[in-house]
Amino acid sequence: MSAPSSLSQGLALLGSAVAREQAGRSGYNASRLADATGIERSRVSRLTQELRALRFLHRDEDAVLRAGDAYFGIAAALDAPWLKGARQELRTLASTLRMTARVCAADGAAALVLRAEAGIGAADASTRYGTVAPIWCTGAGRALLWDHSSEQLADLLRDVQFVGVGGPAAARTTGEVHALLERDRAVGVISAADEYAEGMAEFALPVFGRSGIVASIAVSGAPQSSRRTRAALTALHEARDRLSASASDQ
Structure with a gap:
């Protein structure tokens, strides 16, 4: 053991x-x-x-x-009505897409899983509530950095040890993190393939409340066909929009 x-x-x-x-x-x-x-x-x-x-x-x-x-x-955040409602959104994403769906919050340079659901056959079904992962090389994590400037990234990641963390496509410098953010912001969705774990594709979006980004929502699993990827992105955007509307009302 x-x-x-x-x-x-x-x-x-x-x-x-x-x-x-x-x-x-x-x-x-x-x-x-x-x-x-x-x-x-x-x-x-x-x-x-x-x-x-x-x-x-x-x-x-x-x-x-x-x-x-x-x-x-964190305990107060878990009682937020919009986050309680996120459970059904995640279950729907997980079951229809057969992927793992999660909602995460920022905790310094880490992304903390607040809610997670795994679909049947999901490749990364081990994600649980309370799991933490690097904020810079996960889709859910990078979505939390959506509105960060290069200066804010440098301050947040100043003491991060990039070497030895993440998969083969993970960023190894703050500059690389910023470049990935610029790329993803241009197309409107975070895409992280082989960044945290080899063989895993993850898509994520920020969830907005009244004061800005309150969380991120993501789906992940083995790479899929272009048709299924488009369906996953559509479903993810719709779930994010509903959660953002709920969070903005509270």
């Missing part, structure tokens, strides 16, 4: 801290959190520091760890 990833361990720590708080019991410090999750203390120390830096955890004056602002921000 492979070792647990930093992501799975970080989620375990966050989940344990939140569950303790929801139960109305005294919160955990890092040491007790290590005992509760079975994760070694040195690793808990490092991961909780990262979670605090990302504002998913907050440490009070007694060193007790509690849910932070970013956690509550």
